[in-house]
Amino acid sequence: MSATPSPSAAQPLLVDFILSLDGCAAGEGWPGWWGLQSPEYLDWLGQEPEYLTLMGATTYRLMSQMAEHAEGVDVTEEEKASFAEMAQMPKVVFSSTLEEPLSWANTTLVSTDAVEAVRELKQTSTRALTTTGSIRLSNSLMKAGLVDRFRVILFPVITGRTGLERIWEQFADYGLELTASRTFEGGLQLLEYVPTYLPRPPGTEWER
Numbered sequence: 001m002s003a004t005p006s007p008s009a010a011q012p013l014l015v016d017f018i019l020s021l022d023g024c025a026a027g028e029g030w031p032g033w034w035g036l037q038s039p040e041y042l043d044w045l046g047q048e049p050e051y052l053t054l055m056g057a058t059t060y061r062l063m064s065q066m067a068e069h070a071e072g073v074d075v076t077e078e079e080k081a082s083f084a085e086m087a088q089m090p091k092v093v094f095s096s097t098l099e100e101p102l103s104w105a106n107t108t109l110v111s112t113d114a115v116e117a118v119r120e121l122k123q124t125s126t127r128a129l130t131t132t133g134s135i136r137l138s139n140s141l142m143k144a145g146l147v148d149r150f151r152v153i154l155f156p157v158i159t160g161r162t163g164l165e166r167i168w169e170q171f172a173d174y175g176l177e178l179t180a181s182r183t184f185e186g187g188l189q190l191l192e193y194v195p196t197y198l199p200r201p202p203g204t205e206w207e208r
Helices: 039-046 057-072 077-088 114-124 135-143
Strands: 013-020 024-027 051-056 091-094 107-110 128-131 149-155 163-166 174-183 189-197
Touching: 013 135, 051 057, 051 114, 051 135, 057 077, 057 091, 091 114, 114 128, 114 135, 128 135, 135 189, 149 174
Parallel strands: 013 128, 013 149, 051 091, 051 128, 091 107
Antiparallel strands: 013 024, 024 163, 149 189, 174 189
């Protein structure tokens, strides 16, 4: 009988977003990475460790379709390479609506409660965990206290008129302890935090 991993052996979970300064994940008419991916940033991406990637059904549908058609659409060579790498990575999608077999290679479907499933994965996975997109999933995992690192890469653009996927409007309240920061060539900013869920703003009787 194998021993149960101790809590100290738990794998870390990173929630990771790539955003414009006003908190949008994309913008209508803008190229991928807002056209500002610098060689320094791409080199840094290439040195990231191998993760087990977690996502919700909406993100899975979008990204698997984009990966399937990447060669035939107008995206950069870097983006095409990124989708090819994603296909080789182990991925877990949490959904009660998707059905197996899944079309995107190396993807496991989990239909049970995502929070409890991730709690178990942190103990059993051989890789660190990260999310991609998946706003509702990321918020749920942060509220449950399962997220060890919360990282944002801010691109120096404001997409006020054209911005899509306004991330922060879909999040609860959190306190953030800054643990790392970096500026990449071209003005990209990396900010990394330890998040703490706030049931209500501190020092107030605010309710909604």
